[in-house]
Amino acid sequence: MSRGITLYLHVHQPWRVRDYTVFETASHHDYFDGNGENDRNNGRILRKVADKSYRPMNALLKKLLDTHPDFKVSLSITGTFIEQAEMWAPDVLDDFRALVETGRVEIVAETYYHSLAFFYSHEEFNRQVNMHRDKIREVFGVETTAFRNTELAYNDQLAEWADQAGFQAILAEGWDPVLDWRSPNYVYRPAGTENIKLLMKNYRLSDDVAFRFGNREWAEYPLDAHKYQQWMEAAFGGDAPIVNLFMDYETFGEHQWEDTGIFNFMEHFVANWLKTPGNTFYTVTEAANADEPRGEISTPHTITWADTERDLTAWLGNSLQHETMRHLYALEEDIMQTGDIELIGDWRRLQTSDHVYYMCTKWFNDGDVHAYFSPYESPYDAFLYVMNAIRDLRYRLMQHTRYGGM
Amino acid sequence: MKLLMLGWELPPHNSGGLGVACYHMAKAIAQAGVDIDFVLPYDAAHPDTEWMTIHAATKQIPDQRTEGGLAYSGDYPTLRKLQASYITHVEELVRTQEYDVIHAHDWLTMEAGVRAKELSGLPLVVHVHATEFDRSASDSGNPLIHEIEYQGLMVADRIFAVSNITKAIIVSKYNIPAEKIEVVHNALDVTSLLNYEYDQSTYRYLESLKEEGYTIVGTITRFTVQKGLTQLMKAAARASERYDRLAFLFCGDGEQRDELIQLAADYGISDKVYFTGFVRGKQWRDAYSVSDVFVMSSVSEPFGLTALEAAHHDTALIISKQSGVGEVLKGIFRYDFWDTDKLADQIIGIATSPALLSSLRQSAKSEYLKFSWNDVAQKCLVNYHQLRTGVYA
Known part of the structure; x- marks a missing residue:
């Protein structure tokens, strides 16, 4: 064989x-x-x-x-x-x-x-x-x-x-x-x-x-x-x-x-x-x-190929990351309804896992790997820029619907 | 009369209110006919200061991060070295120049003031904008700085305190006789705030929220423990639980910045909280203008000039009881810095009542002008004369 x-x-x-x-x-x-x-x-x-x-x-x-x-x-x-x-x-x-x-x-x-x-x-x-x-x-x-x-x-x-x-x-x-x-x-x-x-x-x-x-x-x-x-x-x-x-x-x-x-x-x-x-x-x-x-x-719990834990905590391990994902996916229905290809495309580009990876605050052992792969000064900078982008998506959504808020 | 004024920063190289207060105070005193030599620890250009002589004690250029920031530098050994050079320069000045009075601002220049008094025998005014108890927001703080403040306050011939709160701290914490202390409230220089038009272009997203009926709650400050911002964030979360048309604008920078970003996320209100970083110029003024409510959340704030700036830009004011500026304003909400439920309640109260918002706005606007730098200058002059005659009589 x-x-x-x-x-x-x-x-x-x-x-x-x-x-x-x-x-x-x-x-x-x-x-x-x-x-x-x-x-x-x-x-x-x-x-x-x-x-x-x-x-x-x-x-x-x-x-x-x-x-x-x-x-x-x-x-x-x-x-x-x-x-x-x-x-x-x-x-x-x-x-x-x-x-x-x-x-x-x-x-x-x-x-x-x-x-x-x-x-x-x-x-x-x-x-x-x-x-x-x-x-x-x-x-x-x-x-x-x-x-x-x-x-x-x-x-x-x-x-x-x-x-x-x-x-x-x-x-x-x-x-x-x-x-x-x-x-x-x-x-x-x-x-x-x-x-x-x-x-x-x-x-x-x-x-x-x-x-x-x-x-x-x-x-x-x-x-x-x-x-x-x-x-x-x-x-x-x-x-x-x-x-x-x-x-x-x-x-x-x-x-x-x-x-x-x-x-x-x-x-x-x-x-x-x-x-x-x-x-x-x-x-x-x-x-x-x-x-x-x-x-x-059988793998009831999610595994990944990252870090010593092989779990999702590099992407979804802290509240910055959870907030980002929560606010991002909360927009799904409204964004899809607009049919606006650019708006939907930008929303999807923000879903790329790298964005939340840059917000990882696990500094020890794995942290040096994260720091190497991040283009930002700190996880907090990454978070603020993405949150502002999410808010801008909301604004563009408001322009579509002339209705809404946060 | 010739005055030796010892300061640590001036606009545009200031990291906080100290530089602003020194600038306007010096300007008003100069306009009253006093020659001023103003000493700074760094070397930089300062526009619109031709009415006094600025001496740079070192060749150092201002910190890049805040284009100032020296006054609040966390690096103590570096700061001590800078202070040593500063003292040497002041010694040289009093050896070669004739002065009538020495006026030193805060612990940063107190040692230099004490040394200048020793060498010259001139009267020393120590002006307290904040004590180490305020900066550390606790009874601890840096013991070496406490010691420097204690010595400066002891040696001073007269102490200016920027509020009754500060006077009380000086009396109770440093055992200084109350008679030696004069309360000199800061003021707002309205002329420097002219030539401004609010065009709603800077904070477009917040403007769009306002159109949707949101209330914008703003603060502009250094992100340090003294400013009570973790408590403000908690109140923001409490208020957002019960009323969702709120947005919070946090302008500034400091060592608590990452902690505050994290805290907003922990409370689940990141999308309601806006971090601008350090703002100046139009961004700074528009931050006031876009805010409906300005909160001064300080754990310990000797004065709090930003509250008057906010009032000038037509905001309602909520000021902690631990902030000096609140002791002379009536048409404001006050709360103890730790009472986050009360603050949340006041925020919601204003957000849900247009009548309350407009009445608070009007009263703040009608009150803030009673503080004037000319009055401050007159108070300084009276004290200089008393000290001079006292010393030389």
Whole structure:
């Protein structure tokens, strides 16, 4: 039997809110049009990450696909990323198209806006999944068969939904308290589902690359392809059929800079791995169908791929975040009723999970990661700008209805 | 007469009311014919101060964050170093210049005042805008600052207190004889507030809420424990529970800023609370104008000039009983700073009664003009003359 690595990379950029003050609320509606030499300038960031990550990594993936007939990769690409790439780096989208055209790159479904809508409004969640499906069809000409929720936020209810929606596979964190004695390196059946398969991230091997690769304090530093291959062999053990490597696409070149050797590492690892007969790569849907489910996994509580808690507290852990979400989703019905595409679009862009992530106040251990990924001076600044934007949405809503208030 | 005035900040490099009060007081005294040398701890341009001579004690430029802020800097060791340089400069001045009286403002310049008196034998007026008891809003505070205040108050020939509340603190906490203390209420310089037209363009969202029948409750202050803002936030939450057409405008900045943002979220009223950051110019004045009600929530406020500024911009006033400016205004609501239920009640009362709102507005407007900087200057001059004749007779 073949042993297949499921390499899945997540491509995303949020529409960051600029320093949007009380003084602009109700007079300017351009929350996402930050400019200047700062990290709220979305165009500037996209161009920077395109140079550091998207262009070199796409080139590497293309080379690997051209060189190794057994190399495969899966990508999830958010709608907010595609919008920004269309504006500021259309060649990057062409590169992605070229990858998909090889027939060995699967696009994974998700919410268009990289939102946590599943936890607030199933209706809105469904609309965003449909929007994403349509966008992927339009840009890449392919249909999606596997689903991943924002931040890999997963529970039984989501699996049931994905099963009924006809997806063949769904992705989740291979978190020990959920797996108990079991290994993430098999295919499972989510509790309460009929057909769908559950793929669980091997977080040790994934995070060795995504988080630890360039860390000089790490006992295993430097990690080379040979050492990683040994760990991979150990993970497959006697009979495991799959190892799921799930990570942010931006790991390559942005989170781990080129000078860490991340691109070379990847190139060599793929070549080495495929030298052994029987070793291969799977797309996520292939992986789900490579084996029968070895058991049922029940996950009543939501797990994610973030932080040491693997829960939603990085996004929904404090009252700033709860307030933001409460006021944002409270607008749903009124906003949808306007039929105003721009207003609805701005409301949806604010649903992107990154906004509340920037409001995270968990300073210790995980906090340094959050600080690195935040374009704002503090979580409180992030909160004020987003709250002002939400109030501006209310104002625009009032202009529509000539009625209302807060 | 030549006056050596020791201050710590002047507009536009002020972080609070101290600089504003010093500016207008000095101006009124200068207009009464007094030569003033005004010493500052930093070096910067100050427009419209040609009627006095400003001495920069150091080459330091004002803090960028508040374009001032030195008076309330949290970094004590840095502040002490600056004070040491300031004293050296004042020593040099009294050695080389002839003065009649020394007038020192607050603990920041008290040591320099004491030193100047030692060297020159001139009479020293210590002007108390706030004590460490006010700033810390407690009986604790920084013991070193207490000590500096104690010595300054002891050595001073005359003490000016900005309110009866402050006078009472000086008597009870520092055991200073009441006869040595003169209450000199601050005033509002109306001429500096001319040339202003309110065009409703700055706070568009709040204006739109007002059209929908909302009442805007505003405050403009430093976000420090002295100002009682956590209590104001609690009252805002209490009031919002019972009446939802309220919005709260918090203008300013300070070490409690993040805490207040968090508190609003904890109470679930983030969408009703507006944080502007530090405001000046039009944004500052429009903040008063957009407010229907101005709340001064201080735990301990020696005077509270912003209440008079608010009255000038046509707001109703709710002022804590611990704020000095409240002792001479009648047409206002008062409450104990800790009594958040009462404050909530007063806010709702005003919000739900247009008649009450307009009557409070009118009375505040008719009363705030009885404070005048010319009266303050006259009081200062009388005291300078008494001290001079007392010393030299």
